[in-house]
Amino acid sequence: MLTAGSGTGSGDAAARGAIRRNNVSVVLRHLRRGARSRTEISRDLGLPNSTVSKLVGELVELGLVTDDERRRAGGIGRPHQAVALRTGARCGLGVEISVNYIRVIALDLPGDVVLDDRAPVEQDRRDHHATLDLAADLVAAALTALRATGTAVTGVTVATPGHVDRDTGVVRLATNLGWSGVPVAAELADRLGPDAPPVRVDNDARLGTVAEHRVAHVPSLLYLTGEVGVAGGIVVDDTLVLGAAHAAGELGHMPLDPRGAACPCGQRGCFETMVGLGTFLSYAADATDPLRDQHRDLEERLALGTARAAAGDARTIRAIDRIAADLGLGLGLLVNVLDPAVVVLGGYFSHLGEALLSRVRAEVTGRVLAPHAGGCDVRLSRLGFTAAARGAAETVLDDVFTDPASFAVPIP
Amino acid sequence: MLTAGSGTGSGDAAARGAIRRNNVSVVLRHLRRGARSRTEISRDLGLPNSTVSKLVGELVELGLVTDDERRRAGGIGRPHQAVALRTGARCGLGVEISVNYIRVIALDLPGDVVLDDRAPVEQDRRDHHATLDLAADLVAAALTALRATGTAVTGVTVATPGHVDRDTGVVRLATNLGWSGVPVAAELADRLGPDAPPVRVDNDARLGTVAEHRVAHVPSLLYLTGEVGVAGGIVVDDTLVLGAAHAAGELGHMPLDPRGAACPCGQRGCFETMVGLGTFLSYAADATDPLRDQHRDLEERLALGTARAAAGDARTIRAIDRIAADLGLGLGLLVNVLDPAVVVLGGYFSHLGEALLSRVRAEVTGRVLAPHAGGCDVRLSRLGFTAAARGAAETVLDDVFTDPASFAVPIP
Structure with missing residues (x-):
């Protein structure tokens, strides 16, 4: 130029x-x-x-x-x-609203976590008013705590699943939350009051991709995260692929089996129906098993699952194997299409550990036409369920890096 | 920067x-x-x-x-x-070697076609020696013709299917040609002699993507081309996605049906087995039909097919419908993942016309989560089977645009 x-x-x-x-x-x-x-x-x-x-x-x-x-x-x-x-001087606040929990993370300029808090979302109070009340309580507490340490909070970005209009801060459609047309930015800002920093909203998988890219140190990356839904993001030449309509990254709705399960999206055999959290849990345990008790903390339940697999429980091992094989099917496809340097498995996948990873790697290598899968490195996320909230906080800080003069901080 | x-x-x-x-x-x-x-x-x-x-x-x-x-x-x-x-002063020469034909196209600096020639590849003489002999004859004739008009030829780029090592000019593996480890650049340069311009080799679908992007005037694009094989390319932010191992764009090997046909790549139900030229022809006609006579020119056979569809032939119409439905399946997947501004259908797809296009569009719209498929415009290529050779010629000219001083041309 x-x-x-x-x-x-x-x-x-x-x-x-x-x-x-x-x-x-x-x-x-x-x-x-x-x-x-x-x-x-x-x-x-x-x-x-x-x-x-x-x-x-x-x-x-x-x-x-x-x-x-x-x-x-x-x-x-x-x-x-x-x-x-400068550490601790200025931070961005990221908030993830998922089906199972709300998480708040503050990152300072060097990218260190200066605050990390979460609360489970009660499954019988999932209307958006109750959820946003809870989110506002967590954010307000975080703002108070950060102000007490003298840290300036630049802004708040909320990560939600589904189709998000970033310009208006409205969640257009988040099927797994049951939300449609919820003005999340406006409602949260209203609850926080006029002294709070500005609130924005973006897609959780996309923000998770931003966070994973920041720690991966490679120019191209594919991120796949699984919870109730399965979604992800693509980084090419160190840039997140947004898509012409800002709709790229719907990795959960690749139709991989014409005779597969019906998906709420209208297709059959979507990747999400094959490897989503609900499918794994139904493979791994009966409905009355504590693993499937939605009132229990998700990370605790996943720890229970991996403990069973480590102890040699055949059903759990089979469940992980089956998820790994289907993950390999979809990821092999994506590696053939995009040939990224790295694939990061986030969300609940990252909690299933090496047993899952080794099987996925073998499956991908067997399916990719380029020799040795083009050298593509399939990894488990080290950020796990924190990726979306971290990415949200990162994007808040982007404003500071773009226009430093507008974000001066007093030096004590 | x-x-x-x-x-x-x-x-x-x-x-x-x-x-x-x-x-x-x-x-x-x-x-x-x-x-x-x-x-x-x-x-x-x-x-x-x-x-x-x-x-x-x-x-x-x-x-x-x-x-x-x-x-x-x-x-x-x-x-x-x-x-x-300047028109006609300096040109790049692109050569496509496909299963069915060899095509030579010269483009001058403004991108106008100044030469277009092709010859069918005889199906019983498909070893690489005979094919490269034929390619060398066509290129030599083109060089002679261009020199006679006073046009300087900057270089020759050969487009082939399969996995190509651009640095060495070796076609590592082109299954549909039956080539493995063929040093195309060296063999062609040897045949052309020391006075010929430098020869390079690249993947045909990738070069076709370059040509389609040049005429599409959009920053993001997905190109899918079909002949014996099915492949394509992805453009994001006006840049071709090469992939970390230069292996991106294997769109033909998306496994879309676990019970589908076995593919030479080792998977089942690959997109290529569903929508490749051979599949269309087998849907549309019996083995003895002139449509499937490999000794006849491919473009003439496709014209015969579309003439039959236009005349209301039920079998041909059903064949086009079936290809369109499966194209919609794979393209819907890719639009959900990448959300490009435009999808271009090249190769034999572009010869099947509006009957194919309208059905593909409807299928894609029904499968993409973003409303109205995110505004993605599915189009038939206007370059058709010329795209790969044109893209090859374009990449030759890239050298001139990058370093003009090294490519001065005398002014008459």
């Missing part, structure tokens, strides 16, 4: 101002990959040392960056990785 | 030279979208008029661009779209 200054010297003060603001943002975004010395920033970005010093100085004044180099100027030896994003 | 000159004035002659070379390329690439006046170029690219004039002047001197504005300097009124890519 062209930038001003590349022509024949007819400079323009306004254009230079825009470039300077952009460069402040570029340096801040570069630090998102980790702390750097000024020399490294200069080399990585191809900028003169003097320019880097000025830009880092601006970021320090904005309260977004710490610069040990400056403090150690009188010291001995060569300082390393002295410029870093 | 940062560029030099954006800092605090510590200029660097080498860096300025690199920027200038880049800007010459940016202007040339901008003209690939169509002719422009200098004022328009200046506005579109955010460059001063004086800079644009110098860059256009360089491109005129390189023989790659014509500039009517200069010629008309003494004229009256405001000239429009005076700067254009």
Whole structure:
């Protein structure tokens, strides 16, 4: 791309101002990959040392960056990785509303979790009013706690399943929640009151993909997450594939068996009907088994399942095998289509452990035409059920990285 | 991204030279979208008029661009779209080797076809030596014809099905051709002799995607082409998705029916077994029917098929319907996953016309979760069987657009 200054010297003060603001943002975004010395920033970005010093100085004044180099100027030896994003100064708040729980996570600029809270959603009080009351209580408590530590909260992003209109903050249709046309952003903002930071809403699987991409350190990635629903996201060239209508990532509704179970979407044999949480639980246990008790915490139930498998329980092992085989079917398809560097299995899949993973890997390798599945690395998520809320918090912070000057934080 | 000159004035002659070379390329690439006046170029690219004039002047001197504005300097009124890519001066040669035919197409810088030739591949002489002999004859004749018109040929790109190593020019595995480990680039270059332009090889479906994207004018696109095999390509943000191992786009091997036909890839019920050319022909006619006579030209046989459908032949109509329903199954899946702005049906699908298209559209709309299929526009290719050879020629020209100074053409 062209930038001003590349022509024949007819400079323009306004254009230079825009470039300077952009460069402040570029340096801040570069630090998102980790702390750097000024020399490294200069080399990585191809900028003169003097320019880097000025830009880092601006970021320090904005309260977004710490610069040990400056403090150690009188010291001995060569300082390393002295410029870093400031911890605890400014954070984004992510809220995931799922069928089974609500989770609130705050991330600060370096991406560290500074708050993590969750509450189960009672299955007999799932109308959206009750759920949003509960979400508002959790968020209000989080805001109070963060303010007490002096952390500025930039915004709140809510992750929900289903089709979300990001511009209006309305959940258009979330079948598994039973929500249709719920103005989540407006209702939550109303409950939080005028002093709360702005509230936005986005799709949970998409936000989970953002979080997984941030920790995976690869340019292309496929994320598949399973709970009641199955969905995911695609990253190509370090960019989330949104789709022309912002509808990409409906990985749960790939019709893989014309004689399969009817899916609420209208098709038969959807991937979601084959590998969703309900299918796994019905394979693994009878209806009266504690594994299927919806009043019990989901993560505890999954721990019970993996404990049974580890103890050699045949039915649980068969259930995991069957889910793994069908996961391999759908993932093999997607790897043939997209050839990502990494596939991350999130949500409940990530709780089923190595037994699931080894079987899925073998199945994918057997189905992908490229030798050795093109080197595609199928992994279990280390973020598990936290991915959506983390991704939501990350996207809040994106605003700071894009326009640092608008998000200055006082330095104590 | 940062560029030099954006800092605090510590200029660097080498860096300025690199920027200038880049800007010459940016202007040339901008003209690939169509002719422009200098004022328009200046506005579109955010460059001063004086800079644009110098860059256009360089491109005129390189023989790659014509500039009517200069010629008309003494004229009256405001000239429009005076700067254009030069027609007929420099071209890329694309060669498609398919199961049924070899096609050679030359495109000049503005993207116009300046040569189009093809020959059927005799089905009983399909070893790679005979096929490459035939390809070399066609290319040699094309080079002679183009040289006679004074057109410089930048290079030759060969499109083949299967897994191609672009770096070495070796076709690793093309099942439908029966080729394995064929060094196509080296063998063809050997046949053409030392005076011929450089030869490269790439995958046919991928090159077809490049050609379709060039004429579709949308940032995201899914291309599906069918002949003996079924494959395609994906464009996101105006960029072809290559995949981490350059293996993306195996759309023909989506397993859509566990009880379906066995596929040579090892899976069952692959999309290719459901909608490939052989399946359509077997639906539409008995083995002795002229429609299935492999010694007849494929495009003539397809014309015979559509003529029968137009005349109300029930079997042909049922065959088209069945292919359309299965196309809708696989395309619905892909639209749910990727949500492209446009789906282009190429190859033999594009010859089956509106009867196929209307049924496919209805099926896709019924299967995609986003309302109205997210606005996705399913189209028949206008390039048909020429897409792969055109895309091959386009990628040859990419070299010129990336580094114009290395591809100067004498001005007569």
